[in-house]
Amino acid sequence: MASEKKRDYYEVLGVSRDASADDIKRAFRRKAKDCHPDAHPNDPEAEARFKELNEANDVLSDPDKRARYDQFGFEDPMQGMGGGWSGAGGMDVEDVLNSFFGGGMGSMFGGGGRRSAGPVQGNNLRYELRVTFEEAARGCEKSFDFYRSEECDTCGGTGAKPGTKPVTCTTCRGSGQIRTGNGFFTMARTCPTCQGTGKMVQDKCSACGGSGRKRMRRTANVRVPAGIDNGQTIVINGQGEPGMRGGPSGDLYVTVLVKPHKVFQRDGYDLLLDFPISFTQAALGAELDVPTLDGTVKYRIPEGTQTGTQFRIKNQGIQVLNGRSKGDLVLTVHVDVPKRLSEKQKDLLRQFEASATGREYEGRKTFMDKIKNAFGG
16 A cells, blocks of 8 residues: 555654744755765665655645645545655755755756746947047047947837737746656746746737837947057946846946057057157257157257167156056157258268268277177288
């Protein structure tokens, strides 16, 4: 007989007959974790204990079934105490596994249907903002238009034609889940018809095509901080797409693209400038009018300056991002050899060359000394 084959359900769970619902739930979770088949693979005895434990919990966690069991025992005339998993005190496979393993197992069984109907954060958006070299160096305020998906203002986000409402999903009957299997496991997955909402639209809104959302044009204002560099990103919180079912909005990620400058190049927070000088300026020294982002400054180079020599002008570079200090202006001079000289100019240069003793050219003298040492001249 059935009563000879089954153990008392209270004994199976290890609780007293006056145990509360919470006591039963705690006892079930503790014992189920100890004998779960995943922890004892290929162990028929553990599987049998787990099935027995599930059956006991199925009955004792349901007030009606528990009352009938207390009155009739295993001879309940309604025979509503079958050993399926799907009752389990309102817990399905995903609920139990998530309680044991922190939510990491539910996906193995296609879970998450009911949870998908909860709040969902809106998507983050990205925008590329082009600024000039000067705007990036000094900082600026910018406004721009972008598009994002928002709740349809025609149907109020329901997706249904105005004057109608979504109806209960006929596939899942409003539960948001499709359950399959029988006996030991019942597996749940998100309803493909309603995507877990439990509702479906029969007459679609013409403005959004039944999606409940529309692509809308919006304007954003952003402060571009001084010193920002090409490719860096500014985050505008809450300006992404609105969330669904009460979820928070996403963010708007603005990537700054800096246009190249016609004169300057950037190296970190330093400005690089190639500056042509004449042969005479290089030989005699000169005071140069050097351009910067804030106007021109005077800078004197010494006589005998060689092409390629670098000079560092302090605090004339780019402001440090979120700081007050500035980089430097690195000035590289290049001797511009004259072309298309007149005969008079050529004669003057020939006279200069004829009068040279060699001591005027330190670089040439050093080079010739190296040649002599190398070849024994």
